[in-house]
Amino acid sequence: MIQSILISEAQIQAKLDEIAEQIRADYGDRPLLLLAVLKGSFLVVSDLCRRLGDNVTVDFVQVSSYGNGRKSSGNVQIRKDLDINIEGLDVLIVEDIVDSGQTLDHLLQILRTRNPNSLKVFALLSKPTARVLHVPLDYVGFEIPDAFVVGYGLDFAERYRNLRDIAVLSEDESSLAP
Ligand code: IMP
Numbered sequence: 311m312i313q314s315i316l317i318s319e320a321q322i323q324a325k326l327d328e329i330a331e332q333i334r335a336d337y338g339d340r341p342l343l344l345l346a347v348l349k350g351s352f353l354v355v356s357d358l359c360r361r362l363g364d365n366v367t368v369d370f371v372q373v374s375s376y377g378n379g380r381k382s383s384g385n386v387q388i389r390k391d392l393d394i395n396i397e398g399l400d401v402l403i404v405e406d407i408v409d410s411g412q413t414l415d416h417l418l419q420i421l422r423t424r425n426p427n428s429l430k431v432f433a434l435l436s437k438p439t440a441r442v443l444h445v446p447l448d449y450v451g452f453e454i455p456d457a458f459v460v461g462y463g464l465d466f467a468e469r470y471r472n473l474r475d476i477a478v479l480s481e482d483e484s485s486l487a488p
Contacts, residue, residue: 312470312477316459317452319474322434323357325451329432330361332449333402341365343401347417348372348390349471350406353463354434358404369394373413386416401426402448406463407435411443418445435459435476 333342342362346355348370359368372390401421408414414431421429432449440456460466461473470477 311480311482312460312473313480315475315477316454316457317462317476319462322451322462322476325434326354326357326361329449329451330358333358333362333432337400339363339365340400341367343394343396343399344368344404345392345396345401345421346370346404347406347413350463350465351404351434353471354406355404358432371417373417386413388420396421396424396426398425398427400428401430403429403431405431405433407437407459408433408445408447409437409440411441411445414445415443434462435464 342365344355344359344362344366346352346368349372355368359366369392370390371388371392374387374389403414403417403421405414414433418429418431430448431446432451433447434451436447436450436453437456438453457478458466459476460470460479461476463471464476465471466479470479
């Protein structure tokens with residue numbers, strides 16, 4: 311069950327206006343590939359790409375480390391690879407949330423071997439106190455405490471992705487995790 315709303319829909323949308331403006335200032339008219347990390351980033355990338363110009367393309371990658379539980383297993387695997395070759399491209403990874411940093415660290419290692427022209431990261435949410443591995447974040451939406459959150463693409467056992475706000479899940483429900 312939802313315990314409380316942490317970040318409202320209006321706050322999310324206002325933050326995306328700001329971030330899109332920074333991205334436009336940084337990349338100008340250069341072609342930019344937004345690489346969304348499935349599944350949690352599907353809403354944020356759709357809202358972000360519509361704020362950017364027609365030099366933007368979108369691709370998806372799926373990396374799994376969680377199963378249905380709440381904590382990263384550290385066993386990170388690519389489930390769905392990109393469709394395109396990123397050699398020579400400017401790539402901006404779009405992450406829903408960076409928690410321990412293990413998922414992103416692994417993804418960055420793989421993508422660097424493919425020789426993009428540049429590789430940066432936008433994380434809508436970051437939990438700095440939960441970090442196990444240092445990962446560079448170029449754009450951050452919100453820094454949040456180390457609580458389990460759902461909504462706006464983020465799930466608990468595949469539920470709640472469709473919430474418009476980002477909310478904290480009650481301990482009762484999350485303790486039922488496998
Ligand atoms: P990390 O490898 O620990 O940084 O975990 C990153 C991934 O774990 C994210 O892309 C999410 O899929 C998932 N995750 C981490 N924290 C949360 C949360 O609070 N709610 C929902 N998913 C989360």
